[in-house]
Amino acid sequence: MTSTILERPVAVDPRDAIRHLFEARSVAVIGASGDPTKLGSSPLVAMCNLGFAGDLHVVNPRHAEMMGHRCYPSVEALPDGIDLAMLIVPAEAAVEAAEACAAKGIRAMVVIAQGFGEAGPEGEQRDARLLALAAQGVAITGPNTNGLANVATGLATSIAPIFQYPGRATGGRISVVSQSGAMVSSLLSRLHQCGLGIAKTVTCGNELVLGAADYLTYLADDPDTDVIVLYLETIRDMPAFRAALACARDAGKPIVAIKVGESESGQKATLSHTGAIAGSYRNTIAFLENEGVYVADDLESLALIAECLFRYDWSDTGKPANRFLASISGGFAAQTADVMERLGIPLQDPTEAGKAALSALPTQSHPVNPYDIAAQNALIPEIIDIFRNDGFDQLLFGLVLLKPAINDQVAALLIEAKARGMDKLFALSPQVDEAERRRFNDAGILLTDNTPALLKALAAIERHRAAGVLRAGRGQLPVIPALALPEGAGLVDEARSKALLGAVGIGTPANVVAPVSAFPQDALDPLRRPVVMKGLSDRIAHKTEHGLVALSLRSDEELRAAWERVTAALAKADPNGNAILIEEMIGSGxxxxxxxxxxxxxxxxxxxxxxxxxxxxxxxxxxxxxxxxxxxxxxxxxxxxxxxxxxxxxxxxxxxxxxxxxxxxxxxxxxxxxxxxxxxxxxxxxxxxxxxxxxxxxxxxxxx
Incomplete structure (x- = not known):
């Protein structure tokens, strides 16, 4: 393949061509294989499973036909009008193929290979050649990516294993952006287990040309996407990422994210995998939540947050959720209430009127929350009505393993209660089969066998709601006076640091700053004793280690002795240090x-x-x-x-x-x-x- 780079005088934004990645109707796979054990077979099998109705072309000079598709000997031999090329060849060959594709007029490419920027100088040269194509307006996913898919059209330029299994990825309204290639199949599997269908999915790879922010912006405007799921390792372009989150908010598209790299070992894994430095985990989580993103800490709760957002209307965000827990098993109710307590999810008891209505029922159950149905299954809709009329707006209903006929009866009663107005009704079951899931889902009820993950999901949704209310009602921000910061970079000594605090209105102990040349006897009289003495330095952050701190000084003799020790230690630790801080010790708080x-x-x-x-x-x-x-x-x-x-x-x-x-x-x-x-x-x-x-x-x- 020749290395032809188109020369154009003006750079073109590759984001203008991003739609060709997801909306392609004519696709070329370069390096496809008919061997099911090789990655090159993945897109052909995936698009067969998904029913891709567009034109699929294969480039492989060793074959005339592959899996029912004509093979072409080279990129140059392909027909015109191809929207998207998938390159499943080694790095150097991938660059040559990409250049040939650009010369052919193909404006979108998925580059699977590793061996680019993460591989040193040779890889960086390959990066430069792909960037030259991007400057011509070519949208490139990768390199080092698992690819992308549009399930509705059957497009799957992806090596993700989940697409190799028929029926594992079904069409729906959830789209996924993942910075991990290997984890995307696990993530999609969790969503499938929740009965959620997929609209579009992409793994970002090295983000050489297009990054997570670009995909989020595209999906924010995608009419087929209602909820966006994000698997995040690092943020490479903060301004673009922040703008993308704003686009999603403006479009009313909730984003559910999981951020990896919480532990020290997790951060090392992220660094080695992406070649990017991950920011602090806690700081990134705070940023995401501040931007209105729903944040999960595991795949199970991530999938259940997405399911909650998809199945229920959360537009009434003005007041906290008022949940009640009811179960056919009193033990299950107590156990679940314990988990809710640990997660900080409160359960309020019914009002006096609610207690009276519950007590009037022909049951031996106590009128409390959580509520034990006590085998009075026929009363389930009436019990739920009482709680709903008492101001409770979410029901977690605990099922147990029942005889099939009784199980069907209870399911029908819960569906009836949902129809009578208990909108946010969640069914918790020890086991879930597909037929039962479909029955509940068709009625607008979430059914799960993972109670802890659902509770974590509901807690995340409530945090999101409460934070949104506070942001919407944000009051006046503090006004900071003009400050005279010291010139130059580096550490500022404690006295000047505390002076800055005082200037912005944060209290500090009464103090005296004295030059090392003379003990400040008279200046100490206004200070209440005991006091603390500290050597001041703009070079030493940890004073105690250098003997620069003396505590609990009361008498003049203690003060003079401490002065001799601290000044001597300061002269040794920092010869440029020339002042001592003496301040009141605070013994309370x-x-x-x-x-x-x-x-x-x-x-x-x-x-x-x-x-x-x-x-x-x-x-x-x-x-x-x-x-x-x-x-x-x-x-x-x-x-x-x-x-x-x-x-x-x-x-x-x-x-x-x-x-x-x-x-x-x-x-x-x-x-x-x-x-x-x-x-x-x-x-x-x-x-x-x-x-x-x-x-x-x-x-x-x-x-x-």
Whole structure:
């Protein structure tokens, strides 16, 4: 094959041709094989299984025909008018074939091969040749991709194993964008198990030309897609990705995402697999949720979030869900209620009127939530009506293994209850067969045998709803005064860092900063003792390790002795250090950690959570992406275990409102001062309710 690169004076955006990837009616497969054990057979089998009705051409010089399709000896021998080419040949041959396809007028290509940018200088040269084609307006998926599919048309330029099984990928309204090739089959299998059909799917590969943001933008405008599922490893182009999420929001297309790389080993796997540096997991999750994305932490709950969004109307987002749990088994009800408690999904008891209506039924069940049907199956619709009329808008109904005739009866009664107005009715079963699933699904009821995953899905949907309400009602953001940041990049000493906190209205202990040349006896008189003494340095982040901290100093003698120790240690650790900080010790409050991080992918974020020894014990710090107001900060903190400690544990209440105000101020500061790379405040002592917060230690890192 020749290496012909078209020369055009003006670059053309390959995104203009993206529709040729998904809407192709004439496809060429270069490197196809008739051997079912080889990857080259995959697209031919897949498109046979899906019933591709377009024109399929095969390039293989060793055969005249393959699986009923004519073979051509070269790309040049192909007929004109081909929309899309799939290249299943090694990297160098793939580049040559791509150039020949472009010369043939083909504007869309799927490049399966590895051996490009991730393979060093030789691979980078191949990248450059593909990019030259992209500059001519050629849309390229990959390289290093599993391909794409449009199930409705039967198009499958894909090596994903799921398409090799007839009936595993059926047509529907869910589209998938995956940055993992191997995982897409597992993801599609989970969706299939939920009875969900697929519209379009693509694996992004190296994202050399088209990236996840481009596919999301295309699907946001796709009339065949109602819900978008995203398997995310990293974000390569944040502005484009953010814009793509906005397109989906504007189009009313919910996005459900799973982000991999939470653990250190997971991040290493992501790096080795994609050749890209994954941003912090928590920061990315915070960004996604801030952008209105539904986030799951496993494939099972991901699929069930997608199913919930597909089967039910969630447009009434103004109030929290009010769920009730009913079951034929009291044991199942109790067990499920325990799981809901662990997930933070509350169950409210009926009102007095509801309890009275339930008590009037001819049953021995207690009028509580969760509710035990106690074998009174015929009363199921009436029981559900009572809860619905009592303000409950979601029902989780626990089935058990029943005799077939009784099972059919209970199913019919649940379907009747759904028709009578219990819209969000979820059926939980110990086992699910396809016929029963179809029966419930046809009635608009989600049926699952994975109760924990459904509960996680409902919790994610509720988080999404609550965050949306807060964003929609966002109040005034804190106003940050003009600050005189120190010149130059690097660490800022503690005294100047605390001065910045004071300037934005975050409390710090009363203090004195003195030159090392003379002990400041008279200046110390206004300070309440005990005090703490610290050597100041813009080179040393961890002062204790260098003997630069002395605690609990009360008498003049203790202060002078500490002065001699700390000044000597400072002279040794940092000869340029020339000042000592002496400040009041704060002996009360709950320790919190608070700070700004400038994530390389997400940008500025604010972190808040338990400080001191509680950091590792609780490990439930939250990340917020500015802008956000005080109410959003308070809600985020309140959702943590640390937040529950602040709100009142054994009668002791702390100033959650003051901490939320401090968090909101840091969010505004992060946006106002882009030179702040990080601002670590640990600990912040949260005082008793109404008494504020005090930052005990702080350090700023500035960029250039």
């Amino acid at each position: 709950l320790e919190a950690i608070l700070g700004i991080q400038r994530d390389p992918v997400v940008g500025p974020v604010v972190v808040v959570g338990a400080g001191g020894i509680l950091v590792e014990l609780l490990d439930d710090a939250v990340v917020l992406v500015p802008p956000f107001d005080v109410a959003e900060a308070a809600s985020a903190i309140a959702g943590t275990r640390f937040g529950r400690l602040l709100a009142g544990y054994r009668g002791q209440r702390y100033d959650l409102d003051a901490l939320a105000r401090a968090v909101a101020k840091l969010g505004a500061l992060a946006l106002a001062e882009p030179r702040i790379e990080s601002f670590d405040i640990n600990p912040v002592l949260v005082q008793s309710a109404g008494e504020g917060v005090i930052a005990v230690d702080a350090k700023v890192m500035l960029g250039a």
